[in-house]
Amino acid sequence: MVVKRLEIRAFGGPEVIQLVEDVALPVPGPGEVRVRVEASSLVFTDMLIRRNLYPVLKLRLPLTLGYDMVGFIDAVGPGVTRWQLGDRVADLTQVGGNATHLVCRAATLVAVPQGLAATQVEPLILSYMTAYQALFREAEAKLGDPVLILGASGAVGLAALDLCRAFGLPAVGVASAQRESVVTSLGATFVAYDAGDAAAQLDRLTRDFKGFKVILDAARGEALSTVMARLAPDGRLVALGFSAAFRSAHQAGDASPRLFARLRFAFDFLRIKGLSSWPGSSRRVVFYDIWDRRTRHPEWFQDDLSALFGLLEARRIAPRIQRVFGLEEAADAHRLIEAGQVEGRLVLDLTLPSGGDASGHHAGADA
Numbered sequence: 611m612v613v614k615r616l617e618i619r620a621f622g623g624p625e626v627i628q629l630v631e632d633v634a635l636p637v638p639g640p641g642e643v644r645v646r647v648e649a650s651s652l653v654f655t656d657m658l659i660r661r662n663l664y665p666v667l668k669l670r671l672p673l674t675l676g677y678d679m680v681g682f683i684d685a686v687g688p689g690v691t692r693w694q695l696g697d698r699v700a701d702l703t704q705v706g707g708n709a710t711h712l713v714c715r716a717a718t719l720v721a722v723p724q725g726l727a728a729t730q731v732e733p734l735i736l737s738y739m740t741a742y743q744a745l746f747r748e749a750e751a752k753l754g755d756p757v758l759i760l761g762a763s764g765a766v767g768l769a770a771l772d773l774c775r776a777f778g779l780p781a782v783g784v785a786s787a788q789r790e791s792v793v794t795s796l797g798a799t800f801v802a803y804d805a806g807d808a809a810a811q812l813d814r815l816t817r818d819f820k821g822f823k824v825i826l827d828a829a830r831g832e833a834l835s836t837v838m839a840r841l842a843p844d845g846r847l848v849a850l851g852f853s854a855a856f857r858s859a860h861q862a863g864d865a866s867p868r869l870f871a872r873l874r875f876a877f878d879f880l881r882i883k884g885l886s887s888w889p890g891s892s893r894r895v896v897f898y899d900i901w902d903r904r905t906r907h908p909e910w911f912q913d914d915l916s917a918l919f920g921l922l923e924a925r926r927i928a929p930r931i932q933r934v935f936g937l938e939e940a941a942d943a944h945r946l947i948e949a950g951q952v953e954g955r956l957v958l959d960l961t962l963p964s965g966g967d968a969s970g971h972h973a974g975a976d977a
């Protein structure tokens with residue numbers, strides 16, 4: 611049995627991704643288990659890690675990509691009593707998930723119901739969890755609260771729209787004009803950020819709703835003061851990503867948007883931190899970081915991911931999967947992400963036969 615995984619030995623474009631094989635399976639130590647991985651992430655955040663643009667993580671090479679994973683336990687280390695061989699589990703890994711086998715700490719794993727398709731479970735671990743905790747842990751959204759989602763057609767944005775629909779939160783989604791149908795298909799009002807009257811449309815919606823109770827900003831395309839002006843008096847802005855900053859550097863033809871993007875991340879990050887520590891504004895704007903939240907509140911992570919599995923089982927949510935990829939095709943997935951050609955989620959399927967062609971392996975939103 612060999613381990614196959616997606617390794618990078620240098621930071622850079624999609625071409626740095628290498629499919630490597632290890633002849634020996636990793637052995638779990640005390641407090642660890644080994645997981646036979648079924649599915650793992652192919653998301654914007656993996657691309658940031660590949661380019662060494664991830665703002666809050668000191669990365670060491672070589673590394674295996676993959677921010678999350680779902681799979682079955684196939685070896686149990688000394689001292690682990692909570693898990694047994696064959697248990698199905700999910701974990702947030704930051705790196706390492708894009709592998710057929712992975713050793714991880716037993717304590718952070720979350721039990722996954724056996725009946726669910728792995729390619730539907732995987733988007734819940736990072737993308738849906740981010741949206742769920744931003745909406746309900748950070749912003750404390752309640753039934754009927756209007757929500758504005760900036761970056762609505764991406765992995766996190768579509769998850770947030772799906773959750774708004776499931777929980778009765780009227781949503782406005784902002785993305786490029788070509789994404790109108792996917793945003794409105796989830797019941798949201800759509801605004802195109804690349805339309806000439808986008809700001810006027812958002813001003814009108816802000817007035818109609820008397821300000822948004824919740825704003826999730828996954829794009830950081832507009833000035834913070836502009837976004838904050840759209841909040842209701844008791845509303846909260848949850849900043850969580852920087853897609854627009856990367857996109858504009860990339861589209862400007864900068865082959866290495868690293869410096870620009872890093873400066874933008876640092877500026878925004880410090881500004882948001884500063885704003886959130888101002889007296890009277892601490893509840894108004896927060897920066898959400900899934901890894902930090904799980905470290906500080908591991909019980910929330912367990913409870914919230916279990917709640918998401920329950921919503922999936924009850925068919926109250928339906929992750930939209932644009933395409934499922936095999937290991938050999940992962941660099942193509944990263945190219946789509948860099949080009950902004952993703953509408954929903956790309957998922958890595960680690961159960962596809964080696965050397966096989968997964969290119970016809972698509973799964974619709976209700977697959």
Ligand SMILES: NC(=O)c1ccc[n+]([C@@H]2O[C@H](COP(=O)([O-])OP(=O)(O)OC[C@H]3O[C@@H](n4cnc5c(N)ncnc54)[C@H](OP(=O)(O)O)[C@@H]3O)[C@@H](O)[C@H]2O)c1
Pocket residue numbers: 653654655658736737740760761762763764765766767784785786787789803828829830831832849850851852853854857898899900901950952954
């Ligand atoms: N803080 C956390 O814990 C956490 C967790 C997960 C993800 N993230 C971050 O959140 C961000 C979004 O992640 P993702 O996976 O959803 O990315 P994604 O799939 O690439 O989606 C990006 C979204 O941003 C939109 N966008 C691009 N430029 C925009 C602009 N100028 N104005 C408004 N929207 C714009 C895109 O719309 P079009 O495609 O239509 O242009 C798309 O809807 C990333 O920065 C990611 O690293 C953070």
